[in-house]
Amino acid sequence: MIQKFDFLIIGSGIAGMSYALKVAHKGKVALICKTELEEANTFFAQGGVASVTNTLVDNFEKHIEDTMIAGDWLSDRAAVEKVVREAPSQIKQLIEWGVEFDKNEKGEFDLHREGGHSEFRILHHKDNTGAEIQDSLIKAVKQHPNITIFEKHFAIEIITQHHLGVTVTRQTPDIECYGAYVLDLNTGKVDTFLSKVTLMATGGVGAIYQTTTNPLVATGDGIAMVYRAKGTVKDMEFIQFHPTALYHPGDRPSFLITEAMRGYGAVLRTLDGKEFMQKYDPRLSLAPRDIVARAIDNEMKNRGEDHVYLDVTHKDPEETKKHFPNIYEKCLSLGIDITRDYIPVAPAAHYLCGGIKVDLDARSSINRLYAVGECSCTGLHGGNRLASNSLIEAVVYADAAAKHSLKVIDNYSYQENIPEWNDEGTVEPEEMVLITQSVKEVGQIMSTYVGIVRSNLRLKRAWDRLDILYEETEDLFKRSKASKEICELRNMINTGYLVMRQAMDRKESRGLHYNIDYPHPDFIPHK
Incomplete structure (x- = not known):
């Protein structure tokens, strides 16, 4: 079946939905979501949104400087300036859409401070800011007559000249996107969605790691699709590991203990109760995430232990419960009372700083294709993301x-000659165990060899292991009918390959990428 829309949006987090709401007055919008609207990385973001609002003490220059420092000076300054300066007006827009940020007794925003920030500038809704934003946007999107939501639909490939029989290479200068082939998970049929403009908003890649805070739908789909279509993908080596995920073996994804808790005064300790951050950074537990994650990783490896502790027992119990109700409830369900007990934590894959390369208008290297949110590489984050800069980046971009797309959409028409998806001669996957086992292997390879601390030898081993999985999976994909499971596995392998390949290409330790063969003088971790 062929469906036509002016705007095709693949992904339903803050990036995809806020774009939908801004273009829907101009034409028909399709919002593709591979599960339900709620299951996006946005929903799980606890901390908040960074923006300069208290101009008595804070200013744009401070926020820009903090972002550049956290990014190890690899950030694109134009992107940083854009996000920081446009943040307040986008906050206003979120509030108009119904998002409620916490306020103090005076009616001013109750601002938090997080690692790497020089001022209190994080707007939040208790400790579930992402859920508050996602719920508000879902309501707004569902009420808009021009937006059609396709839940349980999975985009398999974007459509380009390649599907018209034209040879497309990485050197082809004018690749164009005409829409996407989308699998309807209810019927098992692959439909052709034609569009004038396509937006990729598929989120991150956390699920390619065994231990992650991301929902397990974060399999790098958009990045893999764009890479296969010969689009430019950049900075994939910079994977941010959140230092403090709740250590509870068997939980996948891992429950996040927000950085705001360290901003509130929580202290990191080893299992014997000793503080250790003073050995690594004068900012102690409030150092940027890459430093804290490496410090914890180092302590765990040196001591042969599986986790460290986060201690918030010295703070007022009622205040703690008020600020962190979800964390309090979750820990209590596991027998941990955070007002009296230390919280066991360990690092987990959390956020991707790279992705589909875009310019200041969010345009990818493929014409008519935009990318926004975690799947995009705007240049804002450089080598490491500053806490709470991601949700605001998504709405600004x-x-x-x-x-940009509203300005140019009238120049485009539908490409009518696209062939329908051809799955002649394919069969249902013979044994699902082949796919599930390969998914586990990808997670093990990435966590073991392409984690917080890397080496040339580990990266080479990852390359060899992923290569075997790639060959097996491509063979299985060609023989099988399209399914969410086989498509996700393909995307995970493609994405894992990009992280590993770009990590091999960077011959230095910088930001989130730490290779013991190129040691950084400021941090010599355990080998």
Whole structure:
């Protein structure tokens, strides 16, 4: 079946939905979501949104400087300036859409401070800011007559000249996107979605790691699709590991203990109760995430232990419960009373700083294709993301993509000659165990060899192991009918390959990428 929409949006987090709301007055919008609307990385973001709002003490220059420092000076300054300066107006827009940020007794925003920030500038809704934003946007999207939501639909490939029989290579200068082939998970049929403009908003890649805070739908789909279509993908080596995920073996994804808790005064300790951050950074537990994650990783390896502790027992119990109700409830369900007990924590894959390379208008290297949110590489984060800069980046760039696509959409028409998806001669996957086992192997390879601390030998081993999985999976994909499981596995392998390949290409330790063969003088971790 062929469906036509002016705007095709693949992904339903803050990036995809805010873009939808900004373009829907101009034409028909399709919002593709591979599970339900709620299951996006946005929903799980606890901390908040960084923006300069208290201008008595804070200013744009401070926020820009903090972002550049956290990014190890690899950030694109133009992208940083854009996000920081446009943040307040986008906060206003979120509030108009119904998002409620916490306020103090005076009616001013109750601002938090997080690692790497020089001022209190994090707007939040208790400790579930992402859920508050996602719920508000879902309500707004569902009420809009021009937006059609396709839940349980999985985009398999974007459509380009390649599908018209034209040879497309990485050197082809004018690749164009005409829409996508989308699998309807209810019927098992692959439909052709034609569009004038396509937006990729598929989120991150956390699920390619065994231990992650991301929902397990974060399999790098958009990045893999764009890479296969010969689009430019950049900075994939910079994977941010959140230092403090709740250590509870068997939980996948891992429950996040927000950085705001360290901003509130929580202290990291080894299992014998000793503080250790003073050995690594004068900012102690409030150092940027890459430093804290490596410090914890180092302590765990040196001591042969599986986790460390986060201690918030010295703070007022009622205040702690008020600020962190979800964390309090979750820990209590496991027999941990955070007002009296230490919280067991360990690092987990959390956020991707790279992705589909885009310009200041969120345009990818493929014409008519935009990318926004965690799947995009805007240049904002450089070598490491500053806490709470991601949700604001998503809305600022969704706004940029909306403005640009509204200007040019009348220049485009539908490409009518696209062939329908051909799955002649394919069969149902013979044994699902082949796919599930390969998914586990990808997680083990990435966590073991392409984790917080890397080496040339580990990366080479990852390359060899992933290569075997790639060959097996491509063979299985060609013989099988399209399914969510086989498509996700393909995307995980493609994405894992990009992280590992770009990590091999960077011959230095910088930001989140630490290779013991190129040691950084400021941090010599345990080998």
